[in-house]
Amino acid sequence: MSATRSRNAGRPSRLAGLAVVLVLLALAAWSVASLRPPDPAPADAPAQDFSATRAFGHVEAIAAQPHVVGSAESGRVVDRLVETLRGLGLDTRVQNAVGATRTAAGETRMARVRNVVAVLPGTDPTGRLFLTAHHDSVETGPGAADDAAGVAAVLESVRALAAEPALRNDVVVLLTDAEEACSCGAEAFTAAHPLGSAGGVVLNLEARGTGGPPIMFETSPGNAALAQAYAAAAPHPVASSVAVEVYRALPNFTDFSVFLADGDFTGLNTAFVDGAAAYHSPQDVPERLDRGSLQAMGDNALAVARELGDRDLSALAEPGAADATYFPVLGELVHYSDALVRPLAGAALAAVGLLVLVLHRRGISSLGRTAVATVLAVVPLVLALLAAQGLWLLLVAVRPGYGQLLDPWRPGWFRLATVALLAGVVLCWLALLRRRVGSAALATGALVWLAVLGAVLAGVAPGGSYLAVWPALAGALTGLVASASGSRVLTVLSALLGGAVAVVVLAPTVALFFPALGLSAAAAPSAVAALLLVALLPALDLLFPGEDDHRPWSVAAVPAAALAAAIAFAGIGLVVDRFDADHPVPSRLAYVLDRDTGQASWVSTEQSPGSYTVDFVGTRAELDARYPYLGGPVWSGRAEPADLAAAVVETVADSPVGARRELSVRVTPQRAGVRMLVLDLRVAGGTVAGARVGGRPVPAGELGGDRAWIVFHAPPEGGLPASFSIEGDGEVTLRVVEVSDGLAGLPGHEPRPAGVDAAGSHSSDVVHVAATTRLG
Numbered sequence: 001m002s003a004t005r006s007r008n009a010g011r012p013s014r015l016a017g018l019a020v021v022l023v024l025l026a027l028a029a030w031s032v033a034s035l036r037p038p039d040p041a042p043a044d045a046p047a048q049d050f051s052a053t054r055a056f057g058h059v060e061a062i063a064a065q066p067h068v069v070g071s072a073e074s075g076r077v078v079d080r081l082v083e084t085l086r087g088l089g090l091d092t093r094v095q096n097a098v099g100a101t102r103t104a105a106g107e108t109r110m111a112r113v114r115n116v117v118a119v120l121p122g123t124d125p126t127g128r129l130f131l132t133a134h135h136d137s138v139e140t141g142p143g144a145a146d147d148a149a150g151v152a153a154v155l156e157s158v159r160a161l162a163a164e165p166a167l168r169n170d171v172v173v174l175l176t177d178a179e180e181a182c183s184c185g186a187e188a189f190t191a192a193h194p195l196g197s198a199g200g201v202v203l204n205l206e207a208r209g210t211g212g213p214p215i216m217f218e219t220s221p222g223n224a225a226l227a228q229a230y231a232a233a234a235p236h237p238v239a240s241s242v243a244v245e246v247y248r249a250l251p252n253f254t255d256f257s258v259f260l261a262d263g264d265f266t267g268l269n270t271a272f273v274d275g276a277a278a279y280h281s282p283q284d285v286p287e288r289l290d291r292g293s294l295q296a297m298g299d300n301a302l303a304v305a306r307e308l309g310d311r312d313l314s315a316l317a318e319p320g321a322a323d324a325t326y327f328p329v330l331g332e333l334v335h336y337s338d339a340l341v342r343p344l345a346g347a348a349l350a351a352v353g354l355l356v357l358v359l360h361r362r363g364i365s366s367l368g369r370t371a372v373a374t375v376l377a378v379v380p381l382v383l384a385l386l387a388a389q390g391l392w393l394l395l396v397a398v399r400p401g402y403g404q405l406l407d408p409w410r411p412g413w414f415r416l417a418t419v420a421l422l423a424g425v426v427l428c429w430l431a432l433l434r435r436r437v438g439s440a441a442l443a444t445g446a447l448v449w450l451a452v453l454g455a456v457l458a459g460v461a462p463g464g465s466y467l468a469v470w471p472a473l474a475g476a477l478t479g480l481v482a483s484a485s486g487s488r489v490l491t492v493l494s495a496l497l498g499g500a501v502a503v504v505v506l507a508p509t510v511a512l513f514f515p516a517l518g519l520s521a522a523a524a525p526s527a528v529a530a531l532l533l534v535a536l537l538p539a540l541d542l543l544f545p546g547e548d549d550h551r552p553w554s555v556a557a558v559p560a561a562a563l564a565a566a567i568a569f570a571g572i573g574l575v576v577d578r579f580d581a582d583h584p585v586p587s588r589l590a591y592v593l594d595r596d597t598g599q600a601s602w603v604s605t606e607q608s609p610g611s612y613t614v615d616f617v618g619t620r621a622e623l624d625a626r627y628p629y630l631g632g633p634v635w636s637g638r639a640e641p642a643d644l645a646a647a648v649v650e651t652v653a654d655s656p657v658g659a660r661r662e663l664s665v666r667v668t669p670q671r672a673g674v675r676m677l678v679l680d681l682r683v684a685g686g687t688v689a690g691a692r693v694g695g696r697p698v699p700a701g702e703l704g705g706d707r708a709w710i711v712f713h714a715p716p717e718g719g720l721p722a723s724f725s726i727e728g729d730g731e732v733t734l735r736v737v738e739v740s741d742g743l744a745g746l747p748g749h750e751p752r753p754a755g756v757d758a759a760g761s762h763s764s765d766v767v768h769v770a771a772t773t774r775l776g
Contacts, residue, residue, distance in 0.1 A: 621634055
């Protein structure tokens with residue numbers, strides 16, 4: 001018998017390898033399917049149950065029209081919410097206040113808000129549980145998902161709670177205003193409302209899309225106890241501690257961020273994120289909302305509210321000593337304390353190290369060969385990311401409208417194409433190197449990287465360590481079994497078992513990350529998919545022929561099949577996902593008029609001008625940062641100046657008080673529909689020591705330089721009062737930018753054609769009129 005046949009004697013057949021891969025694919029499908037929301041419960045569901053059908057009635061009423069903060073539609077929504085909650089027997093009030101937050105750029109954002117606050121009293125309170133969502137929408141869309149769905153889930157949950165014996169703890173319903181503008185409603189509540197002073201536990205409900213499973217994606221620090229309560233109570237637990245780690249590192253902001261910054265609140269933040277193409281857009285309508293997602297959100301909110309409503313909240317309302325690691329596995333939530341994270345990472349490192357030594361001692365792979373394989377294992381990880389991002393760039397080149405989207409309207413086939421492309425890259429790499437380096441060495445080299453990554457994450461982002469630790473540990477242990485036995489059956493079972501662990505741990509995260517980050521940022525979810533694929537190398541290698549089969553096509557057939565699938569899936573995606581009236585090409589267009597110079601411009605924040613905006617803009621320019629949501633690099637084009645009046649700035653008082661100058665003004669818009677005012681006060685050679693706008697002091701920590709830069713949403717109809725305390729006698733100027741919605745009627749404007757609509761952003765279909773006034 002030849003040496004080649006001897007080496008192949010214990011190798012399982014390709015049919016066995018195909019069976020293993022098919023089982024793993026079925027397991028991956030099961031893992032992803034277990035994330036799907038349930039069917040909506042009917043309107044006649046038992047009173048103690050959550051019914052998405054009942055809740056959907058609230059969505060239809062709230063999202064009948066856009067209801068941006070301060071608008072007449074917002075007032076209608078507030079009145080309806082008050083009526084609904086009072087009808088459930090809750091003591092309900094409206095907090096009228098001014099909230100204030102600050103951006104990283106130094107801009108203070110303020111808004112007049114109307115928060116709806118209601119209380120369901122507990123029998124023996126140990127603290128307060130807050131059910132929160134925001135009732136405002138963006139200016140361009142009715143906000144059926146973001147966040148009428150969250151409000152409806154709160155209302156239906158409270159209805160169920162009010163229909164049964166009272167919980168131990170008080171339940172506070174907080175429906176905030178101006179989240180889309182600045183999270184100023186949440187800030188006003190924590191800063192000024194009596195119920196916000198003592199803090200508590202917050203369950204915040206949000207949306208960044210129109211469907212998909214509601215993901216518990218953010219927590220307060222020290223979340224171990226809250227995560228345990230969520231896992232014990234939620235009937236549809238979808239959560240990942242790596243999402244918490246990612247979200248904490250990103251500059252994202254919701255009402256929940258305000259509660260955490262306040263320091264007196266802990267809690268959980270939940271949102272569904274699929275269907276991002278309709279996010280913040282005119283297409284975020286009730287008809288597009290996935291009622292199964294609403295059912296899952298409501299089921300979880302109600303169950304967790306019951307769980308926390310009867311617990312001792314005195315401890316849960318304070319950050320715990322430890323975070324938890326958690327992730328979904330076949331419909332359940334695996335969770336454990338961070339005390340186990342480093343020991344598990346150490347165990348994975350030890351197991352992989354032992355596998356390296358065993359392969360060396362048994363003559364399967366020398367230490368040098370394994371070291372070379374470890375270096376080479378970086379190649380598929382890097383190439384996979386480049387391939388995924390390259391596929392998106394290719395799709396944008398074929399269909400330029402995708403460049404304005406986070407995710408296509410129907411992204412499913414493109415996600416499959418991305419995963420198939422990643423598989424093709426890994427399989428090509430394996431096909432080229434398996435005979436030269438050795439399959440066992442390549443698989444072990446990949447495990448080395450997984451174990452090292454798990455150890456690094458255990459130190460810097462413990463909640464994400466599970467992504468690498470469990471596949472590395474399972475792969476090493478099953479590899480030890482396979483290398484020790486030499487049995488065909490054990491080789492197959494080891495590949496199957498090690499692969500199964502990797503699949504159930506990583507496949508759900510891949511499925512969650514694609515909609516969360518979108519195909520436009522495909523490299524991030526593809527990184528997790530690449531980890532899964534290299535963890536499956538022992539199983540994938542079984543698809544290849546033995547070393548005695550020298551036919552090139554026999555080896556090439558495996559990666560070729562994956563690449564062919566990628567091409568087919570992408571092609572189907574392009575056929576299925578076409579732009580039309582219900583799935584329009586997004587566009588961003590704004591009009592800017594500077595009354596000081598008399599010049600007007602069309603402005604677009606699109607990456608490159610689309611088929612509609614290209615008729616208005618064509619020059620790259622840097623726009624003044626004082627135009628909110630537009631400042632920075634934009635596409636610009638000359639526009640005809642419209643006869644639009646600028647705001648009137650009236651000096652109410654201007655007098656010295658000690659060494660300071662106290663200056664009070666009233667800024668009154670002269671156009672109907674102005675929903676935002678930007679005040680940019682500058683002092684030549686002096687300092688703005690204090691400011692008060694709309695009756696609310698601007699936090700002292702946000703002043704102290706030679707300017708005060710304030711964006712005020714929902715200014716009063718009679719004008720916005722503002723006062724400034726100024727040190728120094730230099731010239732004082734106030735530049736005011738008025739912002740209103742709608743481009744119709746402007747000279748040179750043409751309406752969008754069918755199949756093109758406003759993008760989901762704050763920089764579309766807005767009119768900015770700026771003028772500067774010298775004060776004193």
